Amino acid sequence: MSKPNDRYGWTCVLAVTLALTAILSSFVSADTATPADQIQVPDGFVVELLYSVPLEQQGSWVCMTEDPQGRLICSDQRGSLYRLTLSKDGMPSAVESLNIDIGHAQGLVCAYDSLYVIVSGPAAQGSGFYRVRDSNGDDQYDEVTLLKKFNLTSTSTQFRSVRMRMQNMLISSGHGPHGVCLGPDGMLYIIGGNHTLIPNGVAASSPYRNWGEDLLLPRIPDAQGIATGIVAPGGWVVRTDRDGKDWTLVCGGLRNAYDLAFNADGELLTFDSDMEFDVGAAWYRPCRILHLIPGGEYGWRYGSGKWPEHHADSVGAVVNVGFGSPTGITAANQAEFPARYRHAMFMGDWAYGRILAVHLTPTGSTYQATFETFATGKPMAVTDLLVHSDGNLYFVIGGRNTQSGVYRIRYTAAIDSDVSTKSSKGALAARQLRRQLESSVISREDRQLAIENLNNPDRLIRYSARVSMERQPLSSWKQAGLDEYRTTASIEAIIALARSGDATLRPDLVQKLNALSLQQLDDSQLLAALRAYELVFIRLGDASESQQQSVRDKLVPLLNLRGPAVNRELCKLLVYLQEPLVINAALDRLASSQSQEDQMYYAFILRNIRTGWDLQSRKDYFAWLRLAHTKYQGGQSFQGFVKRTLADAVKTLSPAERTAVADVIRGREEVASIAQETERRKFVHNWQLDDLRPMIGDVDHGRSLERGASAYRAAQCNQCHRISGVGGNTGPDLTGVGNRFTAMYLLEAIVTPSKVIADQYRNVQIATSDGNVITGRVIASDNDTLTVRTHPFATRSITVNLNSITQQKLSSVSEMPDGLINTLTKDEILDLIAYVRAAGDVARPAPENK
Structure with a gap:
């Protein structure tokens, strides 16, 4: 009732x-x-x-289809079906309501x-x-x-x-x-x-x-x-x-x-x-x-x-x-x-x-x-x-x-005769292999095929191989998963076991993950390993304190040494494990981030850590939440998320801490380091070349080189590139590009970085005898080893023994990440190009578009 x-x-x-x-x-x-x-x-x-x-x-009308006679059948969103008959010239000769319920x-x-x-x-x-x-x-x-x-x-x-x-x-x-x-x-x-x-x-x-x-x-x-x-x-x-x-x-x-x-x-x-x-x-x-x-x-x-x-x-x-x-x-x-x-x-x-x-x-x-x-x-x-x-x-x-x-x-113009498809023989073979793994008919040979392809460099093939294993009785592959020694395959097997097994597997899986040389993994492998840790804890329950400590000891040395995605996952795991050292590391990321979304992430996860705070870190954290509440913008639910984050964080405070930070929360006390923060950026658009090509001629008119310098930093260009002697050195020096390349060429390089890659800046993909596949830039070598950097922002590298390499090939994917300009407006992108063409000299006029 x-x-x-x-x-x-x-x-x-x-x-x-x-x-x-x-x-x-x-x-x-x-x-x-x-x-x-x-x-x-x-x-x-x-x-x-x-x-x-x-x-x-x-x-x-909201949907339509073609019937066998070439007529269109359409539907009103809140009403009947209709049929349009097309005449020989393609125009409707009849429109009828279908007399059916x-x-x-x-x-x-x-x-x-x-x-x-x-x-x-x-x-x-x-x-x-x-x-x-x-x-x-x-x-x-x-x-x-x-x-x-x-x-x-x-x-x-x-x-x-x-x-x-x-x-x-x-x-x-x-x-x-x-x-x-x-x-x-x-x-x-x-x-x-x-x-x-x-x-x-x-x-x-x-x-x-x-x-x-x-x-x-x-x-x-x-x-x-x-x-x-x-x-x-x-x-x-x-x-x-x-x-x-x-x-x-x-x-x-x-x-x-x-x-x-x-x-x-x-x-x-x-x-x-x-x-x-x-x-x-x-x-x-x-x-x-x-x-x-x-x-x-x-x-x-x-x-x-x-x-x-x-x-x-x-x-x-x-x-x-x-x-x-x-x-x-x-x-x-x-x-x-x-x-x-x-x-x-x-x-x-x-x-x-x-x-x-x-x-x-x-x-x-x-x-x-x-x-x-x-x-x-x-x-x-x-x-x-x-x-x-x-x-x-x-x-x-x-x-x-x-x-x-x-x-x-x-x-209405002449149509070219090209009827080929874009698929290469390699792509066709890869799809066929993936479809074989997806097949609902699973034989003993298919089980072995799935195990073999847990180490495939193709992410979707690895994914389908794991799903294929999970569709089979756990008893038929459990031991093979536990015995797996190839690094990538071992991580995939742990994910499968965590999703399919029970709590009795947790000690073995934690031990297998801890046995990995995490610092030697590239970012994609490390992200998979961190997700495997998560799934072990989510699916199989909390580990013992000794197991948790062993995981903390593995993860803490990696803090703030890798790319943004890895750092996010590391901090999330360490917050779950209540590791106090993550507090300042996450606050550092929050303070240095160029995007509002990234800051929101670290504020969101830190609301869950209960101990290990000092008074200043508490004040910094709540001052940022106050800043987000008063100045940051987003969708209709954004401020609601900020308020709920604040409410959850307050629940972790002791009575003494509540008193100490009360004025910060209410906005009565200003924290100097946070008050000086400039506005952070949020997602604007996933820019494609066709979005920007029509206005490239405007790069020489009415541009602001000061705003271009700000956009250059916001897109993190300075972390990898030097310009006029300032910046990182993992990418090409940009000082002279304005004299060598047109504005259109620079735009293409920014939007589609993998289109043209200079040989000296190409990544390599290395397969090793122990089943590892490492992708990154070779930054040093000697008679016995290669040193590989797996991410442009990484502060540590991986050493690979030459004797262990079974295959080495150049990668067609640029080390420069896609989407770095997606927090910029159209005008800011044009200002950025003008700034680069001016060699970073904000006092110099933008060069003519050559």
């Missing part, structure tokens, strides 16, 4: 929702959709508005003489997966069969606040079941948002299994209550047959990806959304393009719990895009487009009114990518897109009661 307050709360929610709908409707134009000539596309392409949807009669679709696909529909709303029997058929051959759908019911979470009911109930209810309705596509294996793939429960009846043998929150430190829930209580796996992908009988859970850990599609290589990709309320916090993850593999874990967790993508038990992004609202996605390999775009994937962004062309480059068994804005308009709220059998790209705009239209993009 509902309580009176509950009934009143939901009545208010309903009333406010209806009022909002009425307000939104009043702002929608009664005219046509955005004219085609107001949509920008690359040269050679033309945009045509095929149909402007009458909003009052046919609603706001189904709608509210967010996913459509025609296959097996059926229309498969993902309902996300109250149509038919509610949210679910439906098969729709024409039973009598009269070209009218007349049979609807529910194949699987989808249920949403009910987290919105836990909030007393009507506003928060309403907010979470609306989010749940938009984070339900979404897209569906037909795979090259003849199976149907469905993607669900993070408010959608896993469908009942998925096979226990599914590749994605044994998930958990897997957080070492307590999390802070979202201050707005968004998704609070929704635990792993969050968003997911399932696979089923044409009759909807057999269901397999493919992967999880997504947030709210709307669509999915296979590329020309038969690999599945999606475009996942960000949580914009997290902006400014350490755990903000931008919209991401993901390669979805069987067993893949993508690390979404609610609140501050989102995993960093370097976790060895997760799959990182192909590319981070930045802010946006991902919608439809399609492969372009069947488009009558130039090769550059025929090799691309097209993805819609509702919030920014654009279609992205994503250019994938095979890298081992997965991809790296760049992206560009292919089409944009105002307004152009893209909801879905497809490549039609006529070779053109069709897209629809609309959603949330906005004006809809159906468009076509054609290429």
